[in-house]
Amino acid sequence: MSTPAWVEKRKQDIEEIIGRYPQKRSAMMPLLHLAQEERGWIADEDVEAIAEILGVSKSLVESVCSFYSLFYRRPMGKYVITVCGNIACGLSGAAELTRYLEQRLGIKVGETTPDGLITLLVTGECIAACDGAPALQVNLEYCGNVTFERADEIIELIKKGEDPAAISDRFGIPPVKAL
Ligand code: FES
CATH class of the missing domain: 3.40.30.10 (Glutaredoxin)
Known part of the structure; x- marks a missing residue:
């Protein structure tokens, strides 16, 4: 799966967000928000990219994402x-x-x-x-x-x-x- 364009575009923001926390994985929700801000929803490739950035499993990112109804896993209106x-x-x-x-x-x-x-x-x-x-x-x-x-x-x-x-x-x- 290809790396989503926002990962490069928001590289500095990603680093700044991760730097706020003693443990990388704590940056998961802000990164999910960032992905959604960029795409309007969270695609499989976003889940995969966040898992890779944070060094956690895709299923962990998926479970956090699906727990909160304000993270959208399908395209939404503007x-x-x-x-x-x-x-x-x-x-x-x-x-x-x-x-x-x-x-x-x-x-x-x-x-x-x-x-x-x-x-x-x-x-x-x-x-x-x-x-x-x-x-x-x-x-x-x-x-x-x-x-x-x-x-x-x-x-x-x-x-x-x-x-x-x-x-x-x-x-x-x-x-x-x-x-
Ligand atoms: S019931 Fe609390 S805001 Fe609707």
Whole structure:
């Protein structure tokens, strides 16, 4: 299997990341993030390259990768909308929001729009934004209190190519006020 291009391109970053830890293998998750940042998902050749860089088995990298739902092992859209389906969000309309998004995007959960722009996912894990339920993530950025109207606005911003962090700035979870 060939070495992925990002290994050479991000050589300095890889060395800097590994240098942060007393044991090389501790750099596994940051390197998985880096691979995903470069490709948009984690291919077999990325798993193999990370195993080789860290001197561990491919199965160890694979097991870490498959444990965390935010590491994608298949191609995703440029934007990944992940709706939280855990209790607080479930009680606040996450299922209805998910159905609305499916209808609005013309895809089912797990699918990507034909233009490759948006993948829709639901996670059963709490994304730690319960005070903004129902909440979702656009890539890794949070949006809270997502009504159907807000969902429409989020989709429009995505279609305009807005940065996920800027979308979150607009629809993010308000900071908790000190008592
Ligand atoms: S249950 Fe959805 S953020 Fe916690």
